[in-house]
Amino acid sequence: MVTGREQHPTKTLEAERSNQALWDELAPVHYRSYREVEILRAGGEVLDEVETQELGPVTDRTLLHLQCHIGTDSLAWARRGARVTGVDFSARSIAMAETLARELQIPARFLHCNVYDLPQQLDERYDIVYTSRGVLCWLYDLQRWGGIIAHHLKPGGRFYLMESHPFCNLFDDSRPGRLQLIHSYFHDPRPVRWDSGDGDYDDASYVPCHPSYEWVWSIADVLGALLGAGLRLESVRELDRIFYRHFPGMVPCRDRWYQHPEHPGQLPLTFTLCARKPDPSAESVGGES
Template sequence: MDDYLSANCAHWDELAELHPETDFYDVESFLAGETTLMDLEREELADVVGGGTDLLHLQCHFGLDTLSWAREGATVTGVDFSPVAIETARELRDEAGIDEERARFVESDVYDISDVLDETFDLVFTSYGVLVWLPDLGRWAEVVSRFLKLGGTFYLAEIHPTFAMSETVGDDDWIQLPYAYSNDEAMSFETDEGSYADEDAELSKTTIYEWNHGVGDIVTALVDAGLDIEFVHEFPKSSYKRLDGMVEGDDGWWRLPDGPEIPMTLSVRATKAE
């Protein structure tokens, strides 16, 4: 398992170097003051995030969403296992003029956070492309629960596991489902075709390992870790272009204008009971 995670970390180090230069992440607009958060998480957390909310962001990549939450008033801690991502996040925090006391970034594997943090948080947040890197959702949910205050909120906005099964093939953009809905054994991929943020990126760390997790597995892991589920929402729109033929709307969401209304995004909100 360690070999899988270190291969994934090397891949993410490489992406963390490339991604700040991409239009997808548009660092320039962020530095000019725009949020990188989607309307979905801002609306579904509007009653929870405010001045003084202590927010822990799991798998924060190079920190744009974490820093956007800081601009909404939260005091944020972003965690990621990629040292390159964490270093870049700190640089961007300073460039954006956000105080170090309001936004800190910590390098750690999700499973080892208790080695580096010992406080608890009002809100644990994680989003878009995170669970597929984690082999064991039971251990992940225990980490979430461990870092929540009693009465605190957990929130996940994620690529729907059904959508994660799909890809398009052929000139007619047929949608196939070649990947498992839920897998215990790692799926291994060669990612020589670039990344979701830059289709033309030339990568050298190309071997990655992924685990898709079904909705039932996600919800059950959170319940087993002692959380009360508030809602599970599913949406036929995606935060990124996964399939040929998808079109981006003015709202920044990608849809299949002529395709079936398959679930593409999932959001889950849960509470740690008092």
């Protein structure tokens, strides 16, 4: 349930603090409800083949996972051989991720840190920076985010994102049936406040106490933030399915993916992208200078 826009841009940090409290509240709920936890325990794969194919082999690569939540995807990449650092600003999410890593005996490092504070907290540069599924709406400054990604990539390193498509944000998601356009596609610095009276996105039986404050970003905002930080875009892809029931009445189309029942195959619901930090030393070999 949307309850209006936060009117004062100066309240951005208050909104962020409320989101942090929300994610601390949700961490134990998701630790119990996420199917990914059980899949990992059973030795199964929680990553989607779109991302594993697009990112390719990660063995012995260093991988920085931004907004890792309870670490399920981080641990899946670690099982594939990556040397993973997962970062999240929810202390309880990080505690759950560490518990799961210990239980499954998967080596991974987890860091309790706001993405925006990362350059002050973390010295390393990585082969891969990865972030996925429900991450952009929590960020209030995408230009700064792009700069932080570029900062933590080694020259030649790759950034990978899988995210819900901003197209989804345009429509009323409170009732099933025909799509009704009620929101703007374009970014507004004032976040929208949501009170999830209908229950959590993963565990509908749980109604969070804290509201969420969310920002929308267009495709151009995302690409602009990465290009502005000096990364080179290698691929962008749009998919006709999404990884959670964004609209009520969405129907499963394959394992852990959903489509709109009235428009199967017609709507852009997820996008992925891969961008690379230029490596000047590699480019000068055989080049003109």
